[in-house]
Amino acid sequence: MRKVLCVFVVLVFALPALAGAAPFESQAIVKASSALKIEALNEQIKELLAQSSPDATAIGSLMIQIKDLRGQIKVEEKDKVIQFIALTPNQVTQWEGFVETRNQTVQPLRLKIKALKEQIKELLVQSSPNATAIGNLRIQVKGFMEQITTARNAYIEAFKGILTEDQIKKLDIVLKWEKQKPNPK
Numbered sequence: 001m002r003k004v005l006c007v008f009v010v011l012v013f014a015l016p017a018l019a020g021a022a023p024f025e026s027q028a029i030v031k032a033s034s035a036l037k038i039e040a041l042n043e044q045i046k047e048l049l050a051q052s053s054p055d056a057t058a059i060g061s062l063m064i065q066i067k068d069l070r071g072q073i074k075v076e077e078k079d080k081v082i083q084f085i086a087l088t089p090n091q092v093t094q095w096e097g098f099v100e101t102r103n104q105t106v107q108p109l110r111l112k113i114k115a116l117k118e119q120i121k122e123l124l125v126q127s128s129p130n131a132t133a134i135g136n137l138r139i140q141v142k143g144f145m146e147q148i149t150t151a152r153n154a155y156i157e158a159f160k161g162i163l164t165e166d167q168i169k170k171l172d173i174v175l176k177w178e179k180q181k182p183n184p185k
Contacts, residue, residue, distance in 0.1 A: 085170045102155040109144045116141050
């Protein structure tokens with residue numbers, strides 16, 4: 001916990017000062033500080049869960065704080081994309097429609113994948129796991145994952161369809177960056 005706090009202090013105050021910026025001026029520093037706050041909150045949750053009688057209210061409160069921080073990061077990222085690509089208000093509205101369509105397609109598939117993975121876990125802990133059943137479930141998972149990829153590709157193509165050539169180049173930069181950043185779970 002102290003280690004996380006020390007790193008947080010260094011990132012928030014020392015790095016911007018070295019770069020000649022005021023604390024929290026850089027969006028990257030703000031995002032890093034939010035990520036560190038989330039990590040610190042997760043550590044607090046782990047400590048509470050390790051107690052013989054965990055305080056459910058305290059745990060729930062910490063989880064709500066984490067959700068709010070993650071939501072803040074998503075809004076900031078959306079705003080950055082809008083600014084970077086220079087989307088018009090009409091394009092933003094259309095983009096939001098594409099996102100909604102993608103989410104409506106992908107969310108049920110993710111739930112199916114989660115259920116299938118739970119079934120696989122249950123089969124694997126049996127004394128004599130059924131290899132055929134496990135294999136068939138894994139094949140179904142792969143099929144749903146391919147459907148998610150197809151939905152994502154359709155979303156990107158629809159989005160590119162409303163953009164200028166310059167905006168498409170900027171979107172490609174965003175997509176490349178998105179592939180390289182770690183996927184928090």
